Amino acid sequence: GAGVSQTPSNKVTEKGKYVELRCDPISGHTALYWYRQSLGQGPEFLIYFQGTGAADDSGLPNDRFFAVRPEGSVSTLKIQRTERGDSAVYLCASSLTSQAGANVLTFGAGSRLTVL
Amino acid sequence: AQSVTQPDIHITVSEGASLELRCNYSYGATPYLFWYVQSPGQGLQLLLKYFSGDTLVQGIKGFEAEFKRSQSSFNLRKPSVHWSDAAEYFCAVAKYNNNDMRFGAGTRLTVKP
Numbered sequence: 001g002a003g004v005s006q007t008p009s010n011k012v013t014e015k016g017k018y019v020e021l022r023c024d025p026i027s028g029h030t031a032l033y034w035y036r037q038s039l040g041q042g043p044e045f046l047i048y049f050q051g052t053g054a055a056d057d058s059g060l061p062n063d064r065f066f067a068v069r070p071e072g073s074v075s076t077l078k079i080q081r082t083e084r085g086d087s088a089v090y091l092c093a094s095s096l097t098s099q100a101g102a103n104v105l106t107f108g109a110g111s112r113l114t115v116l
Numbered sequence: 117a118q119s120v121t122q123p124d125i126h127i128t129v130s131e132g133a134s135l136e137l138r139c140n141y142s143y144g145a146t147p148y149l150f151w152y153v154q155s156p157g158q159g160l161q162l163l164l165k166y167f168s169g170d171t172l173v174q175g176i177k178g179f180e181a182e183f184k185r186s187q188s189s190f191n192l193r194k195p196s197v198h199w200s201d202a203a204e205y206f207c208a209v210a211k212y213n214n215n216d217m218r219f220g221a222g223t224r225l226t227v228k229p
Contacts, residue, residue: 003159042206042208042219042221107159109157
């Protein structure tokens with residue numbers, strides 16, 4: 001598509017529930033990134049994919065968070081046993097590749113997650 | 117690891133006035149530096165980037181930024197602010213391969229009529 005698409009745009013869930021957030025990157029972009037933005041903060045890196053594999057998942061806060069990109073395009077961020085502290089806007093970005101500084105990230109509008 | 121500090125949480129300027137948003141970074145090697153703007157309900161939009169070469173970089177919407185290695189700074193400037201520039205501005209620094217971009221906490225810009 002023309003831009004990075006994220007669904008849902010808003011998600012309200014109860015503590016302890018399971019949540020999936022979807023990201024559809026720009027067509028042809030091989031690198032895909034997930035960030036989390038809490039209120040009043042800058043985006044915080046979670047994980048990035050080069051193709052189908054997670055090249056760096058060092059930003060995932062704990063093992064309740066998991067992300068996949070099985071076919072190298074769409075990615076899903078999965079959060080198990082949600083906690084109130086998981087409430088944030090989850091941003092997805094993609095770039096043509098992850099190499100060098102020549103490529104820049106294009107961000108989606110984000111998925112706002114609220115855990116009650 | 118790299119990090120970014122944006123000292124000003126909130127800045128208010130009058131329409132037509134000049135603007136400078138401060139950004140200081142910490143990174144051991146040559147940094148890749150970025151400024152993004154975020155309007156309410158919108159995704160982050162890239163204003164400009166610095167990778168190498170000329171330390172004064174021009175971006176979209178009339179913005180420019182200057183990389184000063186000696187001061188570890190990458191301040192964003194605009195000579196005349198428009199009401200539509202009201203938004204949140206984020207400075208970011210990345211490693212050479214872009215896989216771990218670190219953002220500052222942001223500066224919220226309010227534009228007075």
